[in-house]
Every structure is written in structure tokens, then in C-alpha cells.
Amino acid sequence: MAMVRSGAVPLGSSGGVAPLRLGQQRTSRAAPPIRPPKPLSLAFSRAEQRGLSYRSEHRSNRRAYIGGVRAQSSRLRSADEAMLEAPGPRACVELPSDHARAVLFGAEHCELQPEIAEFILRERPSRVVVETALTPEMAAATGAEMRAGEGSTTMGPHSFMLQMWNKVAAELAVSPDPRASPLWDQVKMQFNGEQLAYIAAFAVGATLVYGDRPKNITYQRLLSIPTVEDLDIAFADQSANNYIEIITGRPPPVLEYKVFTTVMMAEREAVMCSAVADAVQKTGAGGCVVAVVGDAHVAGMQRMWASGQWVGLLSDALSTPPPPSVAAAPQPATTSPPAGFQDVEEEEKPAPGSFFQDVQEEGGGSSSSAGRPSAAEKPNAGVKRALLECALRLYCRPEVLADMQVVLGPVPGDEMEAYSLTHELYGTPRMLMAVLPEELLTQVCCGLNTDLWALLAPLRALRPVNGGPGFDTEEIMKLRMLNYQLN
Numbered sequence: 055m056a057m058v059r060s061g062a063v064p065l066g067s068s069g070g071v072a073p074l075r076l077g078q079q080r081t082s083r084a085a086p087p088i089r090p091p092k093p094l095s096l097a098f099s100r101a102e103q104r105g106l107s108y109r110s111e112h113r114s115n116r117r118a119y120i121g122g123v124r125a126q127s128s129r130l131r132s133a134d135e136a137m138l139e140a141p142g143p144r145a146c147v148e149l150p151s152d153h154a155r156a157v158l159f160g161a162e163h164c165e166l167q168p169e170i171a172e173f174i175l176r177e178r179p180s181r182v183v184v185e186t187a188l189t190p191e192m193a194a195a196t197g198a199e200m201r202a203g204e205g206s207t208t209m210g211p212h213s214f215m216l217q218m219w220n221k222v223a224a225e226l227a228v229s230p231d232p233r234a235s236p237l238w239d240q241v242k243m244q245f246n247g248e249q250l251a252y253i254a255a256f257a258v259g260a261t262l263v264y265g266d267r268p269k270n271i272t273y274q275r276l277l278s279i280p281t282v283e284d285l286d287i288a289f290a291d292q293s294a295n296n297y298i299e300i301i302t303g304r305p306p307p308v309l310e311y312k313v314f315t316t317v318m319m320a321e322r323e324a325v326m327c328s329a330v331a332d333a334v335q336k337t338g339a340g341g342c343v344v345a346v347v348g349d350a351h352v353a354g355m356q357r358m359w360a361s362g363q364w365v366g367l368l369s370d371a372l373s374t375p376p377p378p379s380v381a382a383a384p385q386p387a388t389t390s391p392p393a394g395f396q397d398v399e400e401e402e403k404p405a406p407g408s409f410f411q412d413v414q415e416e417g418g419g420s421s422s423s424a425g426r427p428s429a430a431e432k433p434n435a436g437v438k439r440a441l442l443e444c445a446l447r448l449y450c451r452p453e454v455l456a457d458m459q460v461v462l463g464p465v466p467g468d469e470m471e472a473y474s475l476t477h478e479l480y481g482t483p484r485m486l487m488a489v490l491p492e493e494l495l496t497q498v499c500c501g502l503n504t505d506l507w508a509l510l511a512p513l514r515a516l517r518p519v520n521g522g523p524g525f526d527t528e529e530i531m532k533l534r535m536l537n538y539q540l541n
Contacts, residue, residue, distance in 0.1 A: 160351070
């Protein structure tokens with residue numbers, strides 16, 4: 055229904071103004087008064103405001119689209135659905151301890167969650183254990199500590215943000231009640247929940263403790279320990295979880311840890327449990343320790359804390375693994391050069407000290423060596439690296455993937471073709487659907503006068519878990535032509 059300004063008459067009505075004829079002049083008449091619109095009053099409760107903030111922030115931060123389904127990692131593993139429904143932080147549990155009180159908060163990465171910081175301002179804990187480090191120096195070692203006023207020895211955006219957080223915390227510290235100050239009303243709308251926890255910890259004089267393990271250990275273990283089949287399974291599992299969340303509105307509960315999720319989630323949860331236990335012991339009876347981690351870790355940490363399983367995982371979780379044993383990609387057969395001729399072109403080698411250099415040395419030299427297994431028998435390092443990045447892309451934010459690429463180094467030239475083709479194949483919408491179980495595929499998409507499950511069979515055959523090489527030039531060309539036709 056069209057809205058009409060008060061006092062005006064819609065055209066075409068009985069009281070409407072007739073259009074002017076050529077040469078005719080309109081007689082003067084008083085214009086109707088323009089009344090300002092009434093202000094729109096939206097009275098939301100605090101719980102409703104929190105829900106609106108959560109939906110808007112979550113949908114803007116997560117890239118959930120059929121062409122590249124990706125759900126934000128912090129909502130993928132929450133097995134306790136009551137945590138998602140409860141008001142306040144989506145995950146908040148108290149860890150039983152004989153020493154200090156330990157409270158574990160699950161934070162949605164990049165979301166406004168002032169409740170966590172307000173708890174810190176109210177309870178004034180002695181230590182705050184965090185999953186995300188503030189500076190590169192802090193991220194270098196589990197248990198690294200930082201206090202208000204301390205800076206970074208390296209320049210970068212983190213140094214500027216640290217100075218800002220310290221300045222805000224100093225102003226909040228002199229307020230009788232920081233939560234009631236006008237500054238806090240502004241700050242809590244400008245920073246996400248983890249950043250607000252940093253500010254609150256500095257304001258109350260608490261020590262920030264880095265609870266996660268160094269990222270380079272996680273990246274190296276992800277590349278070394280899972281096989282190429284494990285990475286293929288991890289990609290398929292996460293693609294299915296993302297589609298289930300789109301269909302049902304909720305992520306499926308995690309029933310078991312597999313190889314990839316053990317390295318990616320369980321080992322890190324054991325390390326963070328260790329950091330919390332150490333902080334609790336240092337604080338002593340009568341004190342308080344707050345832990346702020348991604349809420350995907352809360353259920354796992356709670357189970358490990360209650361059972362003590364984190365102690366058994368700790369030694370392996372903090373060790374740097376040996377380089378992965380994978381074969382390089384076989385090259386097409388070529389004829390031997392005539393007698394008297396030899397190839398004087400120097401072979402391209404990976405950067406010294408990189409993972410791929412160790413891989414080639416362990417595999418017996420360059421990819422042209424005789425006796426190499428075929429790609430179907432033993433996938434090469436390029437395929438494994440691509441599958442790792444494609445699986446991680448479904449779990450984490452792009453910043454994490456970019457950081458891992460820097461730590462692991464560039465892909466060497468002789469692996470680049472296999473890496474690029476596998477990356478391209480596993481980045482297509484069809485591959486995201488090809489890895490789904492048949493019953494889930496029918497709920498996600500259906501074909502018109504065709505069987506979609508049968509149509510995707512050639513792509514399923516390329517999966518390493520099904521004995522495939524991980525890529526095929528002919529199938530990739532078909533997908534390229536499909537995208538060209540759609541565009």
C-alpha cells in the first residue's frame with residue numbers, strides 16, 4: 055500500500071488536483087502544512103537486543119552461501135544446544151577446582167559480546183586466559199603473560215590496537231563503576247567480545263595469559279599428521295555440517311573426534327585446559343580465573359577438564375612433528391635427449407628449510423626420479439597442501455588461512471600444478487555437494503530431469519578417500535565451461 059504524506063490528496067481521487075493544460079496557469083493556493091513524521095519507537099528487551107545483535111553480526115561475518123558454503127568456526131561444534139538458547143554469552147560454564155574459581159566463557163569471534171567483559175569488571179579476576187594472543191611475542195609460547203601498560207617490540211596494527219586498549223583501560227580504571235561510565239557505553243559497541251575482555255582485564259589489573267599453543271605448531275601438525283584421506287574426510291564432514299546448519303538452522307553435534315579435528319580442536323583444548331589449570335594454581339584459593347575461548351571449544355574443554363584427559367594429550371600436542379612423508383607428483387613421460395645433449399637448466403628447488411624441501415629429500419630427490427608411485431597410489435605434496443587449505447577454509451576465517459600460508463611457506467614449482475588444480479576442484483560448488491551423503495544431497499539440491507547423485511559420480515571418484523588422485527584436468531575443464539555458461 056502506498057504511503058501518502060498527511061494533508062496531501064492522492065492523484066486520481068475525487069479531490070485530486072487536475073493536471074494543467076497547455077497555456078493554463080495554476081491559481082495560488084496555500085500549501086498544506088508539512089508535519090514531521092512521528093518518531094518510531096522500538097522497545098526491545100535486553101535479551102531481544104542481544105539476539106538482534108547476534109543475528110546481524112553473525113550473518114554479516116559468516117559467509118554462508120551455496121556457491122562456497124562456509125560457517126563461522128565458532129558455531130560448528132557446540133554440542134550443548136542449551137548454551138545457544140540461554141541468554142547472555144552462548145557458552146558459559148564454571149570449571150570445578152580445589153583452588154581458585156574458574157569460569158569458562160565461549161566467545162563468538164568478531165561478535166559484540168560485552169557480557170564477558172562486564173563479568174570481568176564485576177568479579178575482578180586475577181588472571182584472564184585467552185585463546186587469541188595480543189602480540190606476536192605473546193603468541194610465541196603457551197602461558198605467555200601480559201599486563202596493563204606493556205607494549206609490543208614489533209610494529210604493526212597489533213601495536214596500535216594494544217596502545218588503544220591500554221588507554222581505554224586506564225580511563226576505565228579510575229571510574230568508580232566502569233560499567234556505568236559513558237565511556238563504557240561507547241567502547242562496548244566498538245570492539246568485539248575478546249577485545250573487550252582484554253580491555254576489562256587491563257582495567258581491573260588482571261594478568262592476561264595466552265592459553266593456546268603457538269600457531270606454527272598447529273599448522274605443522276595439520277600438514278604432517280593427517281593423511282590426504284583424512285583431509286578429504288575433514289573437508290566432506292565440514293561441508294555437510296555447513297549445509298545441515300543452513301537447512302536446519304543449527305549445527306549438528308559432534309559425536310567423535312577424527313584425525314583432523316583431533317589436531318585442530320582436541321589437542322588445542324588440552325593445551326588451553328593446561329593453561330587454565332596453571333592459572334588456577336597460581337591464583338590460589340579465594341581468587342578467580344576467567345578463560346575466554348571460542349565457543350566451539352567450550353564443550354570439549356568441559357569434558358576434558360572433568361575427565362582429566364587433557365593431561366594425556368598435552369605432551370604430543372606441544373611437540374613439533376617430523377615433515378610429512380608424501381610423494382611428489384609424477385611428471386609426464388618424456389623421451390631421452392639425444393647423445394651429446396644434456397639439460398643444463400637448473401631444477402627449481404623449494405626454499406631452504408621449508409616443509410616441502412624436507413618432503414622431497416625424504417622422498418628421494420626431484421619428481422623426475424624413477425620408481426615414483428603414481429598419484430593414485432600415493433598423492434603428492436601439492437594435493438595434500440591444497441586439501442589442507444580447502445578443509446581449513448571451511449573451518450576458519452580467511453585470516454587464519456593466510457597466516458598458515460605464510461608459516462608453511464610457498465608451494466614449490468613442481469607441486470604447483472597439482473596444488474592449483476586440486477584447489478580449484480575443491481573450491482567449486484559441485485565438489486562441495488559431491489562430498490555429501492546421498493540423503494543429505496537430496497535435501498540440499500535436486501536435478502531437473504536428471505539424477506544429481508549420478509551426475510556428481512565422476513567428482514566423487516576423484517576423491518583420495520575413494521582412491522582418486524584428487525584432481526583431473528578433464529573434469530576441471532568441464533566445470534570451467536559450466537561456470538562460463540552460467541556467467
